[in-house]
Amino acid sequence: MIRLVDVSKIYDGAGARVAALANVSLEVAQREFVALMGPSGCGKSTLLHLVAGVDLPTTGEIWVDGRALARLSDHALSQFRRDRVGIVYQFYNLLPTMSAWENVALPALLAGVPARVARERAEERLRLVGMLHRKDHWPHELSGGEMQRVAIGRALVNEPPVLLADEPTGNLDSKAGREVLELLARLNAERANRRTPL
Numbered sequence: 802m803i804r805l806v807d808v809s810k811i812y813d814g815a816g817a818r819v820a821a822l823a824n825v826s827l828e829v830a831q832r833e834f835v836a837l838m839g840p841s842g843c844g845k846s847t848l849l850h851l852v853a854g855v856d857l858p859t860t861g862e863i864w865v866d867g868r869a870l871a872r873l874s875d876h877a878l879s880q881f882r883r884d885r886v887g888i889v890y891q892f893y894n895l896l897p898t899m900s901a902w903e904n905v906a907l908p909a910l911l912a913g914v915p916a917r918v919a920r921e922r923a924e925e926r927l928r929l930v931g932m933l934h935r936k937d938h939w940p941h942e943l944s945g946g947e948m949q950r951v952a953i954g955r956a957l958v959n960e961p962p963v964l965l966a967d968e969p970t971g972n973l974d975s976k977a978g979r980e981v982l983e984l985l986a987r988l989n990a991e992r993a994n995r996r997t998p999l
């Protein structure tokens with residue numbers, strides 16, 4: 802599902818050149834549940850951004866879901882980002898002026914799904930992450946753990962085969978963090994047991 806071959810990433814910023822990744826090779830099979838661990842600054846976020854198609858490597862090849870990312874046109878790459886990967890961030894990144902279900906529905910609407918279907922899908926994803934009872938809440942009316950569960954629902958709304966999470970428990974206390982990890986593990990196990998995604 803994910804294959805990195807000899808991937809390097811050098812940031813050539815205003816001041817210094819930073820070698821964020823040097824010759825990284827990695828394979829993740831379909832249905833695998835993998836944690837990347839390492840000290841601050843070792844390149845974890847950089848690697849996730851490359852796999853998500855948000856940034857390109859300096860050298861090396863990245864394949865995700867059968868696609869060589871460097872060979873995709875701009876249009877195909879933006880479709881890839883929209884439909885083939887979901888991303889969950891440490892600080893949730895929910896839009897504050899949208900309710901929980903509207904946040905979840907948004908990527909489906911952007912993908913051209915009709916409004917009624919997008920709403921149904923959003924509610925189904927909120928049920929999946931145990932947040933349907935809060936569907937009309939604003940983000941500021943939710944706890945950190947609840948916001949993260951909504952963000953996971955949003956990341957899954959277009960049924961991506963890959964879900965990436967960058968320190969998804971980093972802003973949560975240990976109990977809420979454990980619940981988010983258990984949710985991710987459960988979603989992975991449930992999807993692994995189905996023939997079709999979700």
Ligand SMILES: Nc1ncnc2c1ncn2[C@@H]1O[C@H](COP(=O)(O)OP(=O)(O)OP(=O)(O)O)[C@@H](O)[C@H]1O
Binds near residue numbers: 812813821846
């Ligand atoms: N856009 C950028 N321009 C220049 N340097 C960058 C950029 N993004 C990251 N870096 C540098 O690349 C290195 C890797 O950064 P990265 O964010 O991938 O680390 P990380 O493992 O995610 O760290 P943390 O655990 O603190 O989130 C760091 O030295 C960082 O300063």
Ligand SMILES: [Mg+2]
Binds near residue numbers: 845846847967
């Ligand atoms: Mg990081």
